[in-house]
Amino acid sequence: MKILVIGAGGREHAICQQFLKSPKVNELYCAPGNGGISQIATNVNISVNEVNDFSKLVDFAKENGIDFTFVGPEIPLSLGIVDYFEANDLKIIGPPKDGARLESSKVYSKGFMRKYDIPTAEYSHFSDINDALRFLDKCKKDQKIVVKADGLAAGKGVYVCSGREKAKNAVSQIMNYKILDPAAGKSIIIEEYIDGPELSYLIFTDGISYSIMPASQDHKRINDNDQGPNTGGMGAYAPAPLAIADDLNKKTETIIRKIINGIKAEKINYKGILYVGLIVKDSCPYVLEFNCRLGDPETQAVLPLLDTDLTDVCVAILNKELGTLKIDWRKKFSVSVVLASSGYPEEFETGFEISGLENINDEDTIVFHAGTKFESGKFFTCGGRVLSITSMADNVKSAIDKVYSNVRSVYFKNMHYRRDIAWRALNE
Numbered sequence: 001m002k003i004l005v006i007g008a009g010g011r012e013h014a015i016c017q018q019f020l021k022s023p024k025v026n027e028l029y030c031a032p033g034n035g036g037i038s039q040i041a042t043n044v045n046i047s048v049n050e051v052n053d054f055s056k057l058v059d060f061a062k063e064n065g066i067d068f069t070f071v072g073p074e075i076p077l078s079l080g081i082v083d084y085f086e087a088n089d090l091k092i093i094g095p096p097k098d099g100a101r102l103e104s105s106k107v108y109s110k111g112f113m114r115k116y117d118i119p120t121a122e123y124s125h126f127s128d129i130n131d132a133l134r135f136l137d138k139c140k141k142d143q144k145i146v147v148k149a150d151g152l153a154a155g156k157g158v159y160v161c162s163g164r165e166k167a168k169n170a171v172s173q174i175m176n177y178k179i180l181d182p183a184a185g186k187s188i189i190i191e192e193y194i195d196g197p198e199l200s201y202l203i204f205t206d207g208i209s210y211s212i213m214p215a216s217q218d219h220k221r222i223n224d225n226d227q228g229p230n231t232g233g234m235g236a237y238a239p240a241p242l243a244i245a246d247d248l249n250k251k252t253e254t255i256i257r258k259i260i261n262g263i264k265a266e267k268i269n270y271k272g273i274l275y276v277g278l279i280v281k282d283s284c285p286y287v288l289e290f291n292c293r294l295g296d297p298e299t300q301a302v303l304p305l306l307d308t309d310l311t312d313v314c315v316a317i318l319n320k321e322l323g324t325l326k327i328d329w330r331k332k333f334s335v336s337v338v339l340a341s342s343g344y345p346e347e348f349e350t351g352f353e354i355s356g357l358e359n360i361n362d363e364d365t366i367v368f369h370a371g372t373k374f375e376s377g378k379f380f381t382c383g384g385r386v387l388s389i390t391s392m393a394d395n396v397k398s399a400i401d402k403v404y405s406n407v408r409s410v411y412f413k414n415m416h417y418r419r420d421i422a423w424r425a426l427n428e
C-alpha cells in the first residue's frame with residue numbers, strides 16, 4: 001500500500017509511525033513532514049503553505065499511485081481538501097468541508113449541540129460588537145465568562161475571563177481584529193464558565209459506526225501546576241483514570257451516539273476522526289468543543305496504544321465497514337511529554353542542535369518530532385514544540401518515571417518541558 005499523510009507535527013509523526021508498523025505499507029509519504037518524519041517516510045517537497053494548495057497534492061497522489069491519504073491538521077480539512085480529493089477520485093481519510101465546520105465554526109458547532117441535545121455550556125452568539133457588549137453589561141461584575149472567536153485561531157481564540165470588564169476587553173480584542181485573523185473574529189460566542197477537569201475523546205468514525213479510542217488528557221498551559229499561557233499542548237496521557245470513574249465512559253458514549261446521529265441527520269458524509277473535548281463537572285460531562293482531526297499531543301499518547309493495524313482501520317472507514325472491525329488497544333498506560341523551545345508560545349529562538357536522542361532505546365519509548373529539521377546527519381530545532389517523548393508501562397506511575405528518565409537524556413539549548421505531566425492520574 002502507498003499512503004500519504006498530510007501535516008508536519010508530532011501528531012503526524014505518530015500517525016506515520018503507526019502506519020509503518022503495518023506489513024501492508026510499502027511506501028509512506030508525508031507532506032510536508034519534518035526532520036524526524038524524514039527518517040521513516042519520504043517527505044514531500046512542498047512548503048507548509050502549499051499544503052493548502054490541493055492541486056499539488058492531488059498531482060502528487062496521482063503520480064505516485066497513492067492508495068489513500070490521511071489528513072492530520074484542521075486547516076486543509078476546513079478548506080475542503082477531502083471534497084477536492086474525492087472530486088479527483090482519490091481516497092482520503094477526513095471529513096468533508098461541511099463536517100469540518102464542527103471545528104472551524106464555533107457558532108455552527110454550538111448550534112449543532114443545541115439542536116441535537118448535547119450537553120454543553122449555555123451560550124449566546126454575536127456578530128455585532130455592540131450587541132455583545134450590551135449583553136455583557138447585564139452580566140454580574142465578577143462572573144467568570146468565556147469568550148470564543150467563531151473561527152480557527154490556532155488555540156488563541158478562547159478567553160476565560162474573570163469578570164465582566166475582562167470579557168468586554170476580550171470581545172473588543174477579537175471583534176476589532178486586534179489579535180486574530182479577521183475571518184476568525186467576525187462572530188463570537190459568549191458562554192457560561194464550567195469549572196472542572198477536561199477529557200479528550202478521539203473517535204474513529206465512518207459516519208455510520210464509531211469506535212472510541214482510550215480517553216486522554218492534554219495539558220494546555222506552558223508551566224507546571226497549569227500556570228502560564230495556553231499552548232497547543234505540553235503533554236498528554238492515556239487512558240485517563242478520570243474517564244473510568246463515575247461511569248464517565250458510559251455517559252460519554254451516550255453523548256457520542258447523539259453526535260454521530262446528528263451528523264447522519266445533517267447528511268454529512270463524515271469519514272475519519274472526530275475529537276470530542278469534554279469538561280467534567282459533578283461527574284457529568286459537557287462538550288467544550290469538537291475537532292475534526294486527531295489531537296496534538298493526545299495522538300502521541302493514544303496511537304502507540306493501538307494494537308490493530310491502522311491501515312485496516314482506515315480501509316474500514318473508507319468502505320464504511322467500521323462497525324464490522326474489532327479494534328484492540330494495548331493494556332498499558334502511556335505518557336507523552338512535549339519538549340519545547342523556551343519562550344513558546346510567544347517568541348523563541350531556533351536552530352539549536354538536539355543531542356542525546358541516541359540514548360533512547362527502550363522498546364516502549366518513542367520520540368516524535370514536531371519542530372525539527374535534519375541537516376548533515378544532525379537534528380536541529382525549528383519550532384516552538386520541538387519533540388514529544390512517549391513512554392508506555394503497566395501503570396501510570398511507571399510510565400511517568402520512564403518518560404522523564406528518557407526526557408532527561410535529551411538536550412537542546414533553551415529546552416523547556418513540564419515536569420508534572422499526568423499529575424491528575426496519580427491523584428485519582
Ligand code: GLY
Nearest residue numbers: 218233295296297
Ligand atoms: N490538544 C488539543 C488539540 O489538538 O486541539
